Amino acid sequence: MTETTNSYDMPDERGHFGPYGGLFIAETLIPAVEELDQAYQKYMTDPEFMAELDKDFQHYVGRPSPLYHAERWTRELGGAQIYLKREDLNHTGAHKINNTIGQILLAKRMGKTRIIAETGAGQHGVATATVCARLGLECVVYMGAVDVVRQKLNVYRMQLLGAKVVAVESGSKTLKDALNEAIRDWVTNVDSTFYIIGTAAGPAPYPAMVRDFQSIIGREAKQQCLAQAGKLPDALLACIGGGSNAIGLFHPFIDDADVKLIGVEAAGDGIETGRHSAPLCAGRPGILHGNRTYLMEDDDGEIIETHSISAGLDYPGVGPEHSWLKDIGRAEYVSITDDEAVEGFHALTKMEGIIPALESSHAMAYTLKLAPTMQQDEILIVNLSGRGDKDMHTMAEREGIQI
Amino acid sequence: MSRLATKFAEFRQSGHKALIPFITAGDPTREFTVPMMHAMVEAGADVIELGVPFSDPMADGPVIQRASERALEHKMSLRRTLEIVSEFRTSNQDTPVVLMGYANPVEAMGYEDFALAAEKAGVDGVLTVDLPPEEAHECATLLNAHNIDQIFLLAPNSTPDRIKKMDTVGSGFLYYVSVKGVTGAGHLDTSDVKRKLIDIRANTQLPVGIGFGIKDAETAKVIAGLGDAVVVGSALISKIEENLDSPENAKREITELLKSMRLAMDSQG
Numbered sequence A: 001m002t003e004t005t006n007s008y009d010m011p012d013e014r015g016h017f018g019p020y021g022g023l024f025i026a027e028t029l030i031p032a033v034e035e036l037d038q039a040y041q042k043y044m045t046d047p048e049f050m051a052e053l054d055k056d057f058q059h060y061v062g063r064p065s066p067l068y069h070a071e072r073w074t075r076e077l078g079g080a081q082i083y084l085k086r087e088d089l090n091h092t093g094a095h096k097i098n099n100t101i102g103q104i105l106l107a108k109r110m111g112k113t114r115i116i117a118e119t120g121a122g123q124h125g126v127a128t129a130t131v132c133a134r135l136g137l138e139c140v141v142y143m144g145a146v147d148v149v150r151q152k153l154n155v156y157r158m159q160l161l162g163a164k165v166v167a168v169e170s171g172s173k174t175l176k177d178a179l180n181e182a183i184r185d186w187v188t189n190v191d192s193t194f195y196i197i198g199t200a201a202g203p204a205p206y207p208a209m210v211r212d213f214q215s216i217i218g219r220e221a222k223q224q225c226l227a228q229a230g231k232l233p234d235a236l237l238a239c240i241g242g243g244s245n246a247i248g249l250f251h252p253f254i255d256d257a258d259v260k261l262i263g264v265e266a267a268g269d270g271i272e273t274g275r276h277s278a279p280l281c282a283g284r285p286g287i288l289h290g291n292r293t294y295l296m297e298d299d300d301g302e303i304i305e306t307h308s309i310s311a312g313l314d315y316p317g318v319g320p321e322h323s324w325l326k327d328i329g330r331a332e333y334v335s336i337t338d339d340e341a342v343e344g345f346h347a348l349t350k351m352e353g354i355i356p357a358l359e360s361s362h363a364m365a366y367t368l369k370l371a372p373t374m375q376q377d378e379i380l381i382v383n384l385s386g387r388g389d390k391d392m393h394t395m396a397e398r399e400g401i402q403i
Numbered sequence B: 001m002s003r004l005a006t007k008f009a010e011f012r013q014s015g016h017k018a019l020i021p022f023i024t025a026g027d028p029t030r031e032f033t034v035p036m037m038h039a040m041v042e043a044g045a046d047v048i049e050l051g052v053p054f055s056d057p058m059a060d061g062p063v064i065q066r067a068s069e070r071a072l073e074h075k076m077s078l079r080r081t082l083e084i085v086s087e088f089r090t091s092n093q094d095t096p097v098v099l100m101g102y103a104n105p106v107e108a109m110g111y112e113d114f115a116l117a118a119e120k121a122g123v124d125g126v127l128t129v130d131l132p133p134e135e136a137h138e139c140a141t142l143l144n145a146h147n148i149d150q151i152f153l154l155a156p157n158s159t160p161d162r163i164k165k166m167d168t169v170g171s172g173f174l175y176y177v178s179v180k181g182v183t184g185a186g187h188l189d190t191s192d193v194k195r196k197l198i199d200i201r202a203n204t205q206l207p208v209g210i211g212f213g214i215k216d217a218e219t220a221k222v223i224a225g226l227g228d229a230v231v232v233g234s235a236l237i238s239k240i241e242e243n244l245d246s247p248e249n250a251k252r253e254i255t256e257l258l259k260s261m262r263l264a265m266d267s268q269g
């Protein structure tokens, strides 16, 4: 039996997860994050706010998302019982909306009239544009020029929703550069603007705040698993871009010491080639985008360009809480190459009739490796963070098909 | 007392306002920087701010972003920036040099190694854009132990309490970022600056340098009337960018602009 204690209590009051996290930002943004921190502290314990959030989760997002027992895939792999947490069934098709729904409610209470966001795969951009449309707020989304091309379907979705999508041409033209540009916008328009960061990273209080909004995933999964299988899972699996879907699933289980937590980073062309996006597996601690965390950098501390088939994982950093969980040995981090992710994509599609996002496909690919090594009475919960519609172009092109 | 503190004490005594040009180390080439630094001193610069290129310059506008990119293209780095300062020091031991950059290159080198190397190279101040007092304690303590001032920023939205905090943790001078925005922003309002300086002066005795958005002699003159130092960056770096085929022209145009600023700043009543 797993012993449940409440020993894990991170971050500290200054937003530190051990040496990670913190507040590494320019002076002009200090008042903005202080104001946000106050609102976050106040409303996360405010029954009226939480009731509104719950209502939106239920009626707008479509929560709770199912915990689906993938019986055919389980039989095929012959090991652990595989359960999929179906975040792909949320409104807009990914876990990202859990966070944007929460942050927009805060923005509204803080009287902010203009919303900005960064996006990689476009899922966070779509989730932000969606909640802005619903509340009639101005929305500007920064997206690397490379990602604008590979995720053009989502660009169109954001535009339909009334957002302005700005293609960022600086640096590697991917997610990190979109973040840089969003931060520049924020510094310039700090009074009117609320920055909805899309993952559990950035300056305090973002990593903890995004985690708290995403933790609905793990809270539901825990209840559902107990109800359906009568016990806690043995292992949890989630892909890691900035780490929000993973920390959302992991966090409610951190004190359940017998539940293994496994994060899957993108190995791109392979860790050994240097062309990857796996800072926890192959990077070292540094400072970027407001927090100290594992990064991909060269000896001089310049950030290295990353690579992944999935735009949502193509980022040189990771949320600081994962850095901490790695260092204390509570979670384990592994990596999956582009080719393996494509295998995972096909496996789930063929075996269960569910087309996963390329990000989530990294977790599926690791399921192919892990499930057979586990016992048949063991339970593996895999976070299906998003659906694959947005990746049809990438997949078709990779397989030489014109659509 | 540090070289910066000594200088600013002298300036205060004589009523002299400091002119602080900013260029990025290694932009457009490694060879350009040291002679440019000497030329800026001749043109009337009192302190030199040297940008350390970083791959993700979040607080910078397009002009300084591109300067960083040009410098990084030929592998300019924090270590090489320190070499540039050493080289400058072989014939100038008088003009303070302040490094301006981001936290990660310093973190990658290690605070202790950096403080040692920076002192040895002859650096006088370090301004790290994304290292506010909340996170700066360890770095600032080590720098101070090596006679280097950690320079902190103030912003238009800094509260009186925040200014007091900077007064406690800061040394050398405080750098007032005169607009909400990135470097090179185009909408500096000098009457806003004037109002804010009343707040700042009421809460700190440290010298105040003012920068962001100062592009011409006329503005430099007005700003010099308000602060202790005028920082000019993007306007100079634009000259480099406009003359990429002729570094000599860039150097001449930068010197001319600085001279005109110096003249304007010195000509007030």
Ligand SMILES: Cc1ncc(COP(=O)(O)O)c(C=O)c1O
Binding pocket: A094, A095, A120, A121, A122, A123, A124, A198, A199, A200, A239, A240, A241, A242, A243, A244, A245, A246, A311, A312, A313, A357, A359, A360, A385, A386, A387
């Ligand atoms: C479906 C999906 N999963 C995962 C991610 C990765 O982000 P995170 O690690 O924050 O969950 C993204 C990001 O765009 C995504 O769209």
